[in-house]
Amino acid sequence: MEVTWESPVTAVGGKHAAKLARLPGIATVGDLVGTYPKQHVQKGSLSQLDELTAGDLVSFVGEVASARQFSYQDKRTRRTAYRLEVRVRAEDGALLMTYFDKAKHVADWRLQTELPVGRVGVFSGRLKWFRDEWQLTNPASRLYEEGDDAVDTMPDLIPIYSSIGGITTWQLEETIELALTLLDRVPEVLPPAVVEARDLLPTRQALRWIHRPDTRAQKAMAEKRLKYDEAFVAQCVLARRRLLVEGTVANPRPGRPGGLLDAFDARLPFALTEGQVRVGEEIAEELGRDHPMQRLLQGEVGSGKTVVSLRAMLQVVDSGGQAALLAPTEVLAQQHQRSVERMLGELAQGGMLGGSEHGTRVALLTGSLGAAARRTALAAAAGGEAGIVIGTHALLEDRVQFADLGLVVVDEQHRFGVEQRSALGAKAGTPPHVLVMTATPIPRTVAMTVFGDLDTSTLFELPAGRGEVQTTVVPIKARAAWLERAWQRVREEVAAGHQAYVVASRIDPGDDEVAAAEPVDATGEAPRVLYAVDELAPELAEGALAGLRVEVLHGRMLPEDKDRVMSAFAAGEVDVLVSTTVIEVGVDVPNATVMVILDADRFGVSQLHQLRGRIGRGGHAGLCLLVTGADPLGPSMERLLAVAGTRDGFELSRIDMEQRREGNVLGTQQSGGRAGGLKLLSVLRDEAVIADAREAAFEVLRADPALVGSPDLAAAVRRLEDSEQAEYLEMT
Ligand code: ADP
Ligand code: MG
Secondary structure, eight states, rough: OOOOOOOOOGOOOTHHHHHHHSSTTTOOOHHHHHHOOEEEETTOOOOGGOOOOOEEEEEEEEEEEEEEEEEEEEETTSSSSEEEEEEETTTEEEEEEEEOSSSSSOOOOOOHHSSSSTOEEEEEEEEEEEEEEEEESSSEEEEEEEOOOOGGGGGSSEEEEEBBBOOOOHHHHHHHHHHHHSSOOOOOOOOOHHHHHHTTTOOOHHHHHHHHSSSSSHHHHHHHHHHHHHHHHHHHHHHHHHHHHHHHHHOOOOOTTSSHHHHHHHHHHHOOOOOHHHHHHHHHHHSSSSSSEEEEEEOOTSOHHHHHHHHHHHHHHHTTTTEEEEEESHHHHHHHHHHHHOOOOOOGGGTSSSSOOTTOOOEEOOHHHHHHHHHHHHHHHHOOOSEEEEESGGGGGOOOOOOSSEEEEESGGGGGHHHHHHHHHHSSSSSSEEEEEEOOOOOHHHHHHTTTTTTEEOOOOTTHHHOOOEEEEEETOOHHHHHHEEEHHHHHHHHHHHHOEEEOSBSTTTTTSSSOOOOOOOOOOOOOOBBBHHHHHHHHHOOOOOOOOEEEEEETSSSHHHHHHHHHHHTTTOSSSOOOGGGSSSSSOOOOEEEEEETTGGGHHHHHHHHHTSSOOSSSSSEEEEOOOTTTTHHHHHHHHHHEEEEHHHHHHHHHHHHHHHHHHHTTTTTTTTTGGOOOOOOTTTTTHHHHHHHHHHHHHHHHHOOOOOOHHHHHHHHHHSSTTTHHHHHH
């Protein structure tokens, strides 16, 4: 039988193919060959030891030279425990492996029989300096079977595959080797001109060398080629989607001179920043076209995105359409409604006594509305009286109808997936224009990869008169007295007429789960008792902040209570708001000048940056105190110092992504795989490759939209589109 890229793995035959075929993610021969080694180990080399330090990961191939078992008294359990010391010899030295007996009975202790003298294997573990020599403690090892030919024919660079489903690295290596020999044709996804111009290897060569290179240089060349393929296929998927949108018809919404937008601009109490003007023009122009706008607007917290989006909404209303603003939380939707109505003033009272003649109406639709209010809002949306409809997920429900939905604005996009974007879009007769806003700055390449079907606009500067926000880490493990000083600063700010936020990661002390916070490091420290809003607020009100008006806000409160507290805080009737991260996005109270974040190490870098964006908004200098009980020398402290050290959101989001690993950023957490079939490509490090592949992809698709001339590429694009991973490409 002919073995092709699309053949089932079982077509390869061999001892292990059947077992491999049962594994998730390995169905075809292509999947199998696309399972790359996680690393290559240099046979017999220990020379690297000179350059390594304790804690470094070492892998090497060697032969068991001696194995001895010792017993000792375990201090904790007071039982006899066992330790095995195995010396493994490589060509240029030997290294001690120490295995500690974790089994309860020595009868379970089989390592000694598994590691007989003379057995060859690969050992991998972290270096430790102990009793005057380097050793590896409980290293992972893979042993060659006795009499295995592989020992003699062992290449210099040994591929090490992640063990999956009980299949060893050797079994995988053998089966892949067989598949590569049997495959009569390997698909070429790149046009020959692209390969030539970039001096890339042919695919078959690249596949051989990614698995079994003779030299590191070969491996690097193979990676270069296969990385390019990944970038190119992913960009083709995005480019197709883009070209599809460009081919879709939308209602142009060019606006109207002397309309709502002009009236709004005339009453705006401030001048737009240069960025707001530039981005505003871009958007205005696109809304006037007969293709749907698909734009991502990114800008620091407080950079004035809301005003930009409101102006776009007004232009659409001026053109006879409606706009929907989708917010991630109830608090935020309510706040948007308040601030939009405030900014619009009489312009938001269309059809009402005292309202402006051009006026429109703003409707709010959230899950917690009473039946009567909901009916009114639904009617205003369906009848078209409400030019602007603001809401949460409730907007997506079937019964919500619009008279003529022309623009969908999605605020703080990272909480919405593409399905929600399109669910709203489906409520319009013709596809609406779409504006997605995010305050989490996204590095350019991530934007290109994750939002490749959106155009991007960025607001770089903050409106003038923004106060500086000073951020200070308060390490209470080292200096307990500093916490008292933090509360004193809060009292001082309130005495000066300002307000304060106190943020904790938990709602009540019994919470197992840390509300919305990400426990980022696994230092193995004993868990600390974390501050909880419900406990902290009364404590502060009676203690350190006695005499101040303290209120609580968190996600488990009734919506009307949340609204009441937020309104009171916005009105200056509350001095100190003790809350969880519900205030993270968008909340805007310019008079708040100080924020104390407790257990700051529990939050992610971007999350802290978002939180602190709540202060320093009213032209007053702000102070953000990151209180932490974390180890002063540990990794979480480093993270906090990074946040304290810069207000550059791009820089911080880069740090954040590096720490959370890219997979998680792109939403592949559950699948365990990486985004969009990316195995070698790094969206953070391979910027040049992605940008280049993007151009090449557009060029190819513009010339041949259906890819009739490139069947291999068409197949690869279809595979990616079909695979469930395709949705991660647009995951937001
Ligand atoms: P973002 O949504 O980007 O976080 P907002 O649109 O909420 O920012 O703006 C933050 C604050 O700055 C609001 O109070 C807004 O009225 C104000 N603002 C927006 N643009 C300007 C500007 N050009 N000049 C002065 N203040 C502005
Ligand atoms: Mg905002």
